[in-house]
Amino acid sequence: MGFDVERVRAEFPALSVLDEGRRRIYLDNPAGTQVPQRVIDRMTDCLVRTNANLGGYFPTTVAAEELVDAAHAAMADFVNASGPEEIVFGQNMTTLTFHISRSIGRRLEPGDEIIVTRMDHDGNISPWLLLAEDLGLTVRWYDFDPETYEFDTSRFADLLSERTRVVALNYASNLTGTLNDVKALVAMARDAGALTYVDAVQFAPHGLIDVREVGCDFLVCSPYKFYGPHQGVLWGREDILEDLFPYKVRPASPRSPGKFETGTLSHEGLAGTLGAVEHFAWIGTAMGGVGEGATRREAVAEGFRLSHEHETGLASRLIEKLAGIPGLRVHGVTNPNRMAWRVPTVSITVEGHAPKKIAGALAKDNIFVWDGHNYALETVRKLGLEDKGGVVRIGLAHYNTASEVDETVSAVAASVA
Numbered sequence: 536m537g538f539d540v541e542r543v544r545a546e547f548p549a550l551s552v553l554d555e556g557r558r559r560i561y562l563d564n565p566a567g568t569q570v571p572q573r574v575i576d577r578m579t580d581c582l583v584r585t586n587a588n589l590g591g592y593f594p595t596t597v598a599a600e601e602l603v604d605a606a607h608a609a610m611a612d613f614v615n616a617s618g619p620e621e622i623v624f625g626q627n628m629t630t631l632t633f634h635i636s637r638s639i640g641r642r643l644e645p646g647d648e649i650i651v652t653r654m655d656h657d658g659n660i661s662p663w664l665l666l667a668e669d670l671g672l673t674v675r676w677y678d679f680d681p682e683t684y685e686f687d688t689s690r691f692a693d694l695l696s697e698r699t700r701v702v703a704l705n706y707a708s709n710l711t712g713t714l715n716d717v718k719a720l721v722a723m724a725r726d727a728g729a730l731t732y733v734d735a736v737q738f739a740p741h742g743l744i745d746v747r748e749v750g751c752d753f754l755v756c757s758p759y760k761f762y763g764p765h766q767g768v769l770w771g772r773e774d775i776l777e778d779l780f781p782y783k784v785r786p787a788s789p790r791s792p793g794k795f796e797t798g799t800l801s802h803e804g805l806a807g808t809l810g811a812v813e814h815f816a817w818i819g820t821a822m823g824g825v826g827e828g829a830t831r832r833e834a835v836a837e838g839f840r841l842s843h844e845h846e847t848g849l850a851s852r853l854i855e856k857l858a859g860i861p862g863l864r865v866h867g868v869t870n871p872n873r874m875a876w877r878v879p880t881v882s883i884t885v886e887g888h889a890p891k892k893i894a895g896a897l898a899k900d901n902i903f904v905w906d907g908h909n910y911a912l913e914t915v916r917k918l919g920l921e922d923k924g925g926v927v928r929i930g931l932a933h934y935n936t937a938s939e940v941d942e943t944v945s946a947v948a949a950s951v952a
């Protein structure tokens with residue numbers, strides 16, 4: 536049957552909201568997507584029927600416990616974890632990374648080395664820089680090529696040494712949209728004996744995560760970027776999580792994931808996350824080739840395959856049409872042969888026009904885009920754009936359409952005419 540964008544759009548109530556009669560074009564997706572009705576229903580149901588803390592005997596607490604278990608199991612399927620005990624829920628990626636990096640820090644000594652990259656969102660840089668400051672670690676930076684917007688994988692080996700303990704890198708950039716060869720980088724880091732911490736926040740909405748295939752030790756993502764609620768998720772290799780020192784209160788579980796899930800979780804956030812995983816599984820079964828007997832993982836994988844096809848078509852169209860605007864530069868992969876190495880997050884600048892002016896003009900047309908550094912501070916510095924207002928970021932999601940792309944390109948052209 537194939538990806539039916541109108542059928543997918545019908546699932547999202549926010550897509551039909553009007554502002555004084557005007558339609559909305561949501562291209563602010565890398566900062567958070569809209570949610571389908573099944574996510575809203577899951578969250579409402581949680582608040583209406585299972586609103587209690589865990590560990591008791593009455594119906595609401597029993598149901599809440601079942602829901603929390605179901606959400607862990609859903610995310611385990613989503614990332615292909617070995618089991619639900621490898622899934623740690625938290626407020627967001629940044630908070631989880633600050634938290635787990637402190638636990639990892641208990642294993643480190645002054646003079647140990649960590650590697651961070653200039654392509655990462657600051658959520659996967661500052662927690663490590665501050666840890667280095669606290670413990671006297673040496674920080675090594677992995678740079679990307681500002682012409683190709685890609686890492687030179689062969690250069691990575693130069694940064695590794697017998698003192699490298701942690702490598703923090705991103706799966707896909709939230710600014711350039713570059714998709715990195717994380718599998719190759721992780722393999723090199725692990726060979727050197729380092730722990731690998733992968734930020735998959737921008738990859739998760741666009742491609743199927745397989746932590747076993749990637750081979751990393753930790754991977755983080757944020758359901759609010761893939762059609763779920765504001766929530767963060769960390770996957771960690773079971774033996775490492777079991778070993779890792781937890782910063783926790785004494786009555787909390789000594790086992791993973793409980794020992795890292797400090798305080799009371801957002802049960803409604805977990806319910807919504809379950810709904811987001813079900814959304815991808817629904818696409819896979821309703822529009823794809825998986826049958827009734829398929830596992831949830833198989834259905835999710837098929838959902839991503841279809842969604843990816845649609846998004847790649849939109850991204851190519853966007854990049855091709857933007858190229859017709861004089862003075863416009865796409866800060867990311869544009870070579871049609873390299874499209875497999877980007878996600879549909881397209882950052883642009885136009886000579887002589889401040890990004891905030893373009894974003895403001897688009898907002899007047901009710902087209903939602905972000906401008907600035909988008910917390911990819913090191914990336915805009917490397918690209919020489921920090922003092923120029925960063926970029927305009929046009930971020931596609933699978934509910935966007937070709938006509939939205941065309942309208943957006945026309946609006947960008949008009950804003951700089």
Ligand SMILES: Cc1ncc(COP(=O)(O)O)c(C=O)c1O
Nearest residue numbers: 627628629656658709736737757
């Ligand atoms: C690549 C990347 N990493 C990390 C984050 C931070 O995520 P969170 O808001 O869940 O802390 C973002 C948010 O935009 C991001 O794009």
